[in-house]
Amino acid sequence: MPATPAWPPQSAPRLFVDAPLGQGVAVPLDGNPAHYLLSVMRVKEGDIVLLFDNRTGEWAAEAHDIRKRDVTLRVVQQTRPLEKVPDFWLCAAPIKKGRIDLVAEKACELGVARLQPVLTRRAVVDRLNLSRLQSHLVEAAEQCGRTALPELPEMVKLSGLLTNWPKGRHLFFADEQGGTPMAQALASRPGPAAFLIGPEGGFDDEERALIRAHPAAVAVSLGPRILRAETAAIAATSIWMALSGDWN
Amino acid sequence: MPATPAWPPQSAPRLFVDAPLGQGVAVPLDGNPAHYLLSVMRVKEGDIVLLFDNRTGEWAAEAHDIRKRDVTLRVVQQTRPLEKVPDFWLCAAPIKKGRIDLVAEKACELGVARLQPVLTRRAVVDRLNLSRLQSHLVEAAEQCGRTALPELPEMVKLSGLLTNWPKGRHLFFADEQGGTPMAQALASRPGPAAFLIGPEGGFDDEERALIRAHPAAVAVSLGPRILRAETAAIAATSIWMALSGDWN
Numbered sequence A, B: 001m002p003a004t005p006a007w008p009p010q011s012a013p014r015l016f017v018d019a020p021l022g023q024g025v026a027v028p029l030d031g032n033p034a035h036y037l038l039s040v041m042r043v044k045e046g047d048i049v050l051l052f053d054n055r056t057g058e059w060a061a062e063a064h065d066i067r068k069r070d071v072t073l074r075v076v077q078q079t080r081p082l083e084k085v086p087d088f089w090l091c092a093a094p095i096k097k098g099r100i101d102l103v104a105e106k107a108c109e110l111g112v113a114r115l116q117p118v119l120t121r122r123a124v125v126d127r128l129n130l131s132r133l134q135s136h137l138v139e140a141a142e143q144c145g146r147t148a149l150p151e152l153p154e155m156v157k158l159s160g161l162l163t164n165w166p167k168g169r170h171l172f173f174a175d176e177q178g179g180t181p182m183a184q185a186l187a188s189r190p191g192p193a194a195f196l197i198g199p200e201g202g203f204d205d206e207e208r209a210l211i212r213a214h215p216a217a218v219a220v221s222l223g224p225r226i227l228r229a230e231t232a233a234i235a236a237t238s239i240w241m242a243l244s245g246d247w248n
Helices: A031-042 A095-109 A129-142 A158-163 A183-188 A207-212 A231-241 B031-040 B097-110 B130-144 B158-163 B182-187 B207-215 B229-243
Strands: A014-016 A027-030 A047-053 A058-064 A071-080 A090-094 A112-117 A170-174 A191-198 A217-220 B015-016 B025-027 B049-050 B058-064 B070-079 B088-092 B114-119 B170-174 B193-199 B217-221
Touching: A014 A031, A027 A031, A031 A071, A047 A071, A047 B049, A090 A095, A090 A231, A095 A112, A095 A231, A112 A129, A112 A158, A129 B097, A158 A207, A170 A183, A170 A231, A183 A217, A183 A231, A183 B229, A191 A231, A207 A217, A231 B088, A231 B097, A231 B182, A231 B229, B015 B031, B015 B130, B025 B031, B031 B070, B049 B070, B058 B229, B088 B097, B088 B229, B097 B130, B097 B207, B097 B229, B114 B130, B158 B207, B170 B182, B170 B229, B182 B217, B182 B229, B193 B229, B207 B217
Parallel strands: A014 A047, A090 A112, A090 A191, A170 A191, A170 A217, B015 B049, B088 B114, B088 B193, B170 B193, B170 B217
Antiparallel strands: A027 A071, A047 A058, A058 A071, B025 B070, B049 B058, B058 B070
8 A cells, every 4th residue: 555645745845924824715916926836836727735824834735816917815724723933032233234144044944933133332334234144934834844933123222121021031141352162151040031142243231231230131142253243142052952941 | 552453452353264374474465355354344554354274373563655456465463363162073965955055154153163064865956166155264264253263074975974973073063853952961971072064854764774773873853943054053952162163
């Protein structure tokens, strides 16, 4: 007897849709998503497409009413519940375009719950294209199988972030002037956490003093080499996920 | 009394030169390195430039005989000995251009001793521009303060890599079909190590069986989400450095 093919098929395209999904719901698509499904992925009538809505989890849908530039997806079955990612925030100063996009993509793949842009004094970039960052988060979520997107709040000033810091959330930050090795710092600090990373030029002295003085702050070290901002962000997130997140 | 300015100055440019350095050695530069120093960094007569040669460590040199397109650097003092990075290899299948460049840059920053390209069956890319990869390693080493470059041997086939695997070196690899959580796998396996990462499409079944059967192989898990090849490489390297490398 031949093996039953996997269902949903492993090759099924996976798309985020910004509308509540449920059994029998019809999702009409045009524009870029339709182009991706029809021209890039060559979806045919009746093919399965996986959808997630950041609200209810992941669903299998069938493609119907295919026309040149649009298609309707009819939801047939829930495939996964809404995920619960570990309670980890990445608070990052904006850095140059390609590199902040990379941080967004990797933060999503690695499993962060929130990407919080933070404005600091030495920021080379002081404006942030949130919708571009959001599209990187969506694309990464489609690719890595997440059913919930990381939250992406508006950029806040560092001082405001610190003033309104929630009780009980550890605030790890890489202090160039030294700190506890990251793995050691995590060992005694379970629970909600965040990693704060500065811009290319780092925090200035006053900012560093402000962070250090915060009761939730824990200065950590990421080794003897100088890491670029985005490398520190990706490395710290990986280490937190492996030791305190859901990789264990 | 004013504070003594730091020496060598923090803003000193840092360059790799492929020639043995030593007290009093004169290093004539033209082409790109000279352009970088003179036109980008605006180096003037007598300014300090840091040099490292991947052989003897890091040295401070003074800029002399500045002309339009060339300059001579005269070595005045050793600033750091040759570093010893942790004994960690990243064995990576070639992946698409931008992403393998990223792996090289991050591997160098994070501190790997060797980046070993490995040819696997599903590789989308089967040739590798080693000199382009090398230039990414050099640039990252200049930026992150390394005094030794990661080794970058020629690409080898997976079967050859496994056949000639050195005794006593753990071979961690991310098995999509499951493995020990990475942090847990490292806890009982100190010493020389490597992480093996496949191409975009992963290893095929036969390759996976070959790897699993190797006495040095340890299948690890990097969490519940699907990581891109380069994300897995960067995450695994970060975790190894934090737990078994020199970040502790």
